[in-house]
Amino acid sequence: MKALLPLPPLRVLLFLLCLLGAFVGLLYALRLQPGPYPPEALDMVFWAVLIVLARRIHVPLPFNAAMSHAFVVALATVTLFPAWLAAGLMFIFSFNKDFGRPGYTWYKDLFNRTQSGLATGLAGWAWGWAQAHLGSHPYLQEAVGIVAASLVYFFVNVGSVTYVIHLASGVGLRKVWFENYSWLWVSYLVQAPAGLLLAKAYQTPLVWGWGGFTVLFLMLLLYFSRYYWDEKVKLEESFDTTIELLVSALDAKDPFTRLHSERVAAIASSLAKRMGFDEQDTKRITYAARIHDIGKVAIPDSVLLKPGKLSAEEFALIKSHPAKGLEVLRPMLSRLSKDIQGVILHHHERWDGTGYPHGLKEEQIPLWARIIALADAYEAMTAGRAYSPAKTPQEALNEIIMQAGRQFDPQVVRHFEALWHEDLIWKDRGEFLRRYTLPAHLSGLSSLLDSGPASATSPTSSSGRPGSL
Structure with a gap:
């Protein structure tokens, strides 16, 4: 009898269930941790919409990974709301751009939501710890809190994705890490203040009496920077392609120098x-x-x-x-x-x-x-x-x-x-x-996985390299 739902490899399924159990347990443990900002319905709707938008626009990275501004939004929510609520918002509203398409299976979607929620919840716990233990130093409190939250989010988010790619594809952990994510911790730290800035902007309206307008303006600036980064990536790819063509043309000139x-x-x-x-x-x-x-x-x-x-x-x-x-x-x-x-x-x-x-x-x-x-x-x-x-x-x-x-x-x-x-x-x-069949492409590895900030989706290449979940 044909299964109604596609299933991942057993080891991947077990890891997913462990993550889900950890996320549910974390929500229960965080239920009593207070948040600095009393949430209202409008607040939750606004930040939920922001999460959806942030997750749908990605910056391309190697291995066909990508990084989105959802990380910045997640940090803002953990400074605004109770940690359990921030984690819940990320779990519920982390829509991937492929959500609902045949190639984006239920277990990929559940994994991406779960690891995003878990990373956000633990980042919220780190932020709450700093607020509770460094109360006499408000500036140090916020600086340490946002850095701690950023690093916790990074290691949970990227660590879980690295491990699930390893389980699903058989690619070594070290290879996945160093070719895809090892340098990202710097980016996470650099973006961390932006999350705190969004939260402060929301709490202190600058125009028309509502902080949401200021947040949208700041997000617009972030997306403009993302656009110019995309253009830079495209330009670099065009250089690689041009060099590839020059090398191939050079080898083709003379039968003695073929390949x-x-x-x-x-x-x-x-x-x-x-x-x-x-x-x-x-x-x-x-x-x-x-x-x-x-x-x-x-x-x-x-x-x-x-x-x-x-x-x-x-x-x-x-x-x-x-x-x-x-x-x-x-x-x-x-x-x-x-x-x-x-x-x-x-x-x-x-x-x-x-x-x-x-x-x-x-x-x-x-x-x-x-x-x-x-x-x-x-x-x-x-x-x-x-x-x-x-x-x-x-x-x-x-x-x-x-x-x-x-x-x-x-x-x-x-x-x-x-x-x-x-x-x-x-x-x-x-x-x-x-x-010899395929030329060694100058730009490096073929792309197979898509993520953002780090997540798993379907393979996008038929190059013969290991696939994703």
């Missing part, structure tokens, strides 16, 4: 993992490998694709491509770390100091650039060029070992040799070209 940057990125990624880099730095090194030759788009095809030996002037032009890479990327250099810029500029430096463009030697060469220089050389040797036949993988390995301490960092060579004997896909170029 060159993808294979260099695969080798560099393996090396970074082998050398103990954490996941975030491995990702950045892979990104740097994808764009290391971006400066070649500024080199004329007559020189770049010349089948014969280059003249001294032509070779000088080729040697200018690292510096030209930074020129090409100038509009987005502020988004690129110094390590990535160092890869673009120094991936042709040599361990013995005879490389270009600056003749750096040994440890003077950035480590990321040393890694990608070796990966770049192995890929080029096994791909061949019109003027130079391809070497076999074994011949290329032998050449790299011979060049340890001259062209390459000996430590990186040792790690590469160990990896080469593991028989990874990038070892043989023909095998890599046969098995």
